Amino acid sequence: MKIGRRGFLSFVIGGAAGTALSPLPWKMMDDSSIWTQMWPWTPVPEDGEASYVNSVCTLCSGHCGITVRKIDNRAVKIEGMKGHPVNNGGMCLLGLSGLQLLYGPMRVKTPLKRTGKRGQGQWKKISWNDAVSEVVEKLRDIRSEGNPQTVGFISGSDRGTVSRLFDRFLTAYGSPNFMRMPSVRDSYELTQYLMQGVQALPGFDFENADFIVSFGSGIIDGWGSPVRMSRVHSAWQSADVKVIQIEPRLSNTAAKSDKWIPINPGTEAALAMGLAHVIVKESLYDAAFVKNYVEGFFDWKNRVIDKYNPDTVASITGIDRGTIVVLARGFANASKPLAVCGRGNGTTPVSLDECMAVNALNALVGNINKKGGVWAVSEPNYINWPEIEMDAKAAAGLQHERLDGAGSKTYPFTRYLLPRLPETIDSGEKFPLQALFVSGANPLYTHPDTRAVRNAFDKIPLVVSFSSYMDETAQNADLILPNHVYLERYEDVPTPAGMIQPVIGLSRPVVAPQFDTRHVGDVVIQMAKGLGGSVAKTFPWDSYDSCLKETLGDLWNFLMEEGFWSNTGAMPPFFGTSYETASGKFELINKDTGSIPQFKPVSIEGDEKDYPLLLIPYDSIRLACGFIGDPPFVMKTVEDSVLKGKDVFVELNPKTARNQGLREGQRVVLTTPKGKAEVKVHLFEGIMPGLVALPRGLGHTAWDEYLAGKGINFNALIGPVEDPDSGLDAAWGIRAKLEKA
Amino acid sequence: MHTLDDHAKDISEDAADEAGPDLSLEMNLKEQDTGAGGTIILFFILGLFASLVVGWIIFPKLLYSNKKQPIDFNHVFHVEEVDNGCESCHFFRADGTFSGAPKLAQCIDCHEEIQGISPDEIKFVEEYVSKEREVPWLIYSRQPDCVFFSHAAHIKGAQMDCVTCHGHMGESESLKVYEENRITGYSRDIWGKSIGGFKKNTWDRMKMDDCAECHRENAANIEITDIPTPTQRLIDHIVNLVPPGTSTFGKGGSVQTERDPCFACHK
Known part of the structure; x- marks a missing residue:
């Protein structure tokens, strides 16, 4: 039988009819729509039992309480803890994105030992036992050679049991070189010590203040405890509190303040002195407070009247006379009233002059240790460990001066001077530092003049990083002994930055460790035990957890139940008797050191002829610039006018741009005495002419693909400028030039 | 020289010439039809039959792959052992969510050690309990990920029993073969064993049409009755073209669709 055209057609028609009468097309339609609506490659969260764990976020010094939602064993959402004294349910962008730091690709999953050259990124996995014993052997060698002081430790914090264990380890081992990452707290601590005679935490009673003068502090740009500041800021709006923001650039804080006063960068102390002049001259100060509790007022008054009349100050600061007088x-x-300082998010110190001048303003209006004022908050005293046992080697090692010069004759009262370390290493004897441990810090990214820091690190024979992430410092280390991330470990978290009431939070494991990581506290204890002798005896605990439990005592159960302890009824130390200075009063002039609130310009690098512009940094709540880098969720929020693709924009006043012959979006080379980088121009009326502003937090060379290689690291373009009075890094900017690329 | 009339005549002649052969062709065809007509119908039937066979018999065999559960499970035996029926293992959590298939945590009370001689139990204890691995059960009733279904609303609220949707699962002595849809990855039990979508019992299918059917039948007691099924909606849209706001369905909670909110069931 021959199949003709007609036969074929009728077969097809029959087939079509039959297909229509079969479930095939309808079922296929249904299935394909289900398939297209639920692409199999789209991840779907597992279903399971929901539970919540209360903990504390330690991604910054804000220390918010968090409640983490879990489905079975997986953390799925971080929320602010309701009722917590810092954030009361609020949460910042970085904190919300914390899960990406737990499950993200940037984690170091096992101990790693470098195989290639430093920074090449060639590693081999090693076991924890091998890693720890390798470190112990090296430490034993250094100690037996009689050089225990050549071991250093850089820590993100110096508070809480973990940091104290580091310090304790070094002391028992025989080294004075425990160093904390710098911040404006350094300036405040020193100021309070010199003026009030106390070693305490600076606390600010923002909740009860009604007139805020901020000398460049990014109140809603990450300064202090960011969520608390953001809550306070909202409360100010409804309570009609006046906020005056003084800084050269219209930051978010400035934009949301009642008045933004642009000021020549680096002249904040002059303005503070100018305000003091008006207050003193017009007798607007708190006469009773000054008379009873302030020492050295009349000497200082004469200097203020002499040197800082509003006209002089106007010419220094660029703020007109009238504005100064009205503000005062x-x-x-x-x-x-309350005055605060610490530029941007407060992670860089200010000069001692500036901090003392601002503190003097507060003293003039009598708000030291008073409601709505600046408090010297004492640390909750719960860490009471047995005496450190020191053998002869330790005692000898501790006789040496600190490598960073803190506590030396030049800088007797400054506690930590980490930014001076690279220079010391560079200029010092052969190996002033033979081993360096880094925990909770990323100095190769956050320190000014990153190239110099890296060169200095290259001279240290052994660099050990405890970082949970492959950050710049870890990448250039010899050994990485990864710590659990904050959602996997126990840790006590004392009073957050800037709080007036003492708080102790308990950070606790939300999920089991995801990788072969180990608590840094445990590693330190194991290192001590490995060294044996008096060092081992100084660490009587089996593990960090048992150490913490023992240290907290009764508090442990309370913290396990409540998540935090807080002295809600905390009162300031009585303002009349809280000064432990020689005179027992608030000292405007410290007789020992001659420190006095005044203005001395901080001379920044570069000369005006070669570098006609001034480069200043700016901070944003959307760019984490500390030891934690932006996780992908946060990177997504960075505006196109800050970062587009891999290009970062520098902000430039249209007037400056016109003088330089530059236009919006133009690609330019930004050069400073420390380095050069290609950037794009963004014209912004909110920045003073003559300035160039670059955001901090970009330009990572390590971390993950979502962050690395995007933009420029501000710290690669600036170097530290030593404050002659304190030794702290007081650089507020650097001279720069822009050239068409 | 041609006149108009001549021209007309030419044309008519041409037409006659053309008509001649056509007529003869028609005659030929008629002759052929008597033999070929049957063939055409035959081919039509062949095509019809073949496609029906493909659609009804071969297609479902191709569409689904047969998968075995990691271990077998005897519901009958376990139901006898427990006090609280299905809810002993398939329970509601404290927050009202439904636990679904039990996890190791529920099994481990009895099965920390091997209890009997069943090879499946031995495998369960050795492969899963002692290694603390969850059993990757293949869930027959797993709905597409966009579906939100509250067991609490149906079991606690409407007092339905498990059988209405899940059938007599609790009376099975072993787990049946899991037929996985190769396109969607979901179980055949959602569409139902019948490829034509026919059902005898309420538990034969778990598609949206079946939700809608039950919700309509029990309209008196149910809050959400206006569930537009895909099939129903297509017909409604054709038959019932009405301007917005005048829909015969009345106004539901959603401003956009004037129906009950989609997100009650759709994630």
């Missing part, structure tokens, strides 16, 4: 009167006449 407004400040002094408010019932609870």
Whole structure:
């Protein structure tokens, strides 16, 4: 039988009819729509039992309480803890994205030992036992050679049991070189020590203040405890509190303040002195407070009257005379005025002059240790460990001066001077530092003049990083002994930055460790035990957890139940008797050191002829610039006018751009005495002419693909400028030039 | 020289010439039809039959792959051992969510050690319990990920029993073969064993049409009755073209669709 055209057609028609009468097309339609609506490659969260774990976020010094939602064993969401004294349910962008730091690709999954050259990224996995014993052997060698002081430790914090264990380890081992990462707290601590005679935490009663003068502090740009500041800021809006923001650039904080006063960068101390001049001259100060509790007022008054009249200050700061006078009167006449300093998010110190000048303003209006004022908050005293046993080697090692010069004759009262370390290493004897441990810090990214820091690190024979992430410092280390991330470990978290009430939080494991990591506290204890002798005896605990439990005592159960302890009824130390200075008063002039609130310009690098512009950094809540880098969720929020693709924009006033012959979006080379980088131009009326502003937090060379290689690291373009009074890094900017690329 | 009339005549002649051969062709065809007509119908039937066979018999065999559960499970035996029926293992959590297939945590009370001689139990204890691995059960009733279904609303709220949707699962002595849809990855039990979508019992299918059917039948007691099934909606849209706001369905919670909110069931 021959199949003709007609036969074929009728077969097809029959087939079509039959297909229509079969479930095939309808079922296929249904299935393909299900398939397209639920692409199999789209990840779907597992179903399971929901539970919540209360903990504390330690991604910054804000220390918010968090409640982490879990489905079975997986953490799925981080929320702010309701009722917590810092954030009361609020949460910042970085904190919300913390899960990406737990499950993200940037984690170091096992102990690693470098195989290639430093920074090449060639590693081999080693066991924990091998890693720890390798470190112990090296430490034993250094100690037996009689050089225990050549071991250093850089820590993100110096508070809480973990940091104290580091310090304790070094002391028992025989080294004075425990170093904390710098921040404006350094300036405040020193100021409070010199003026009030106390070693305490600076606390600010923002909740009860009614007139805020901020010398460049990014109140909603990450300064202090960011969520608390953000809550306070909202409360100010409804309570009609006046906020005056003084800084050269219209930051978010400035934009949301009642008045933004642009100021020549680096002249904040001059303005503070100018305000003091008006207040003193017009007798607007708190006469009773000054008379009873302030020492050295009359000497200082004469200097202020002499040197800082509003016209002089106007010419230094670029702020007109009238504004200075009005601001001074407004400040002094408010019932609870408060002045704060610390530029941007407060992770860089300010000069001692500046901090003392601002503190003097507060003293003039009598708000030291008072409601709505600045408090010297004492640390909750719960860490009471047995005496450190020191053998002869330790005692000998501790006789040496610190490598960073803190506590030396030049800088007797400064506690940590980490930014001076690279220079010391570079200029010192052969190996002033033979082993360096880094925990909770990323100095190769966050320190000014990253190239110099890296060169200095290259001279240290052994660099051990405890980082959970492959950050710049870890990448250039010899050994990485990865710590659990904050959602996997126990840790006590004492009073957050800037709080007035003492708080102790308990950070606790939300999930089991995801990788072969180990608590840094455990590693330190194991290192001590490995060294044996008096060092081992100084660490009587089996593990960090047992150490913490023992240290906290009764508090442990309370913290396990409540998540935090807080002294809600905390009162300031009585303002009249809280000074432990020689005179027992608030000292405007410290007789021992001659420190006095004044203005001395911090001379920044570069000369005006070669570098006609000034480069300043700026901070944003959307860019983490500390030891934690932006996780992908946070990177997504960075605006196109800050970062586009891999290009970062520098902000430039249209006037400056016109003078330089530059236009919006143009690619330029930004050069400073420390380095050069290609950037793009963004014209912004909110920045003073003559300035160039670059955001901090970009330009990572390590971390993950979502962050690395995007933009420029501000710290690669600036170097530290030593404050002659404190030794702290007081650089507020650097001279720069822009050239068409 | 041609006149108009001549021209007309030419044309008519041409037409006659053309008509001649056509007529003869028609005659030929008629002759052929008597033999070929049957063939055409035959081919039509062949095509029809073949496609029906493909659609009804071969297609489902191709569409689904047969998968075995990691271990077998005897519901009958376990139901006898427990006090609280299905809910002993398939329970509601404290927050009202439904636990679904039990996890090791529920099994481990009895099965920390091997209890009997069943090879499946031995495998369960050795492969899963002692290694603390969850059993990767293949869930027959797993709905597409976009579906939100509250067991609490149906079991606690409407007092339905498990059988209505899941059938007599609790009376099975072993787990049946899991037929996985090769396109969607979901179980055949959702569409139902019948490829034509026919059902005898309420538990034969678990598609949206079946939700809608039950919700319509029990309209008096149920809050959400207006569930537009895909099939129903297509017909409604054709038959019932009405301007917005005048829908015969009345106004539901959603401003956009004027129906009950989609997100009650759709994630």
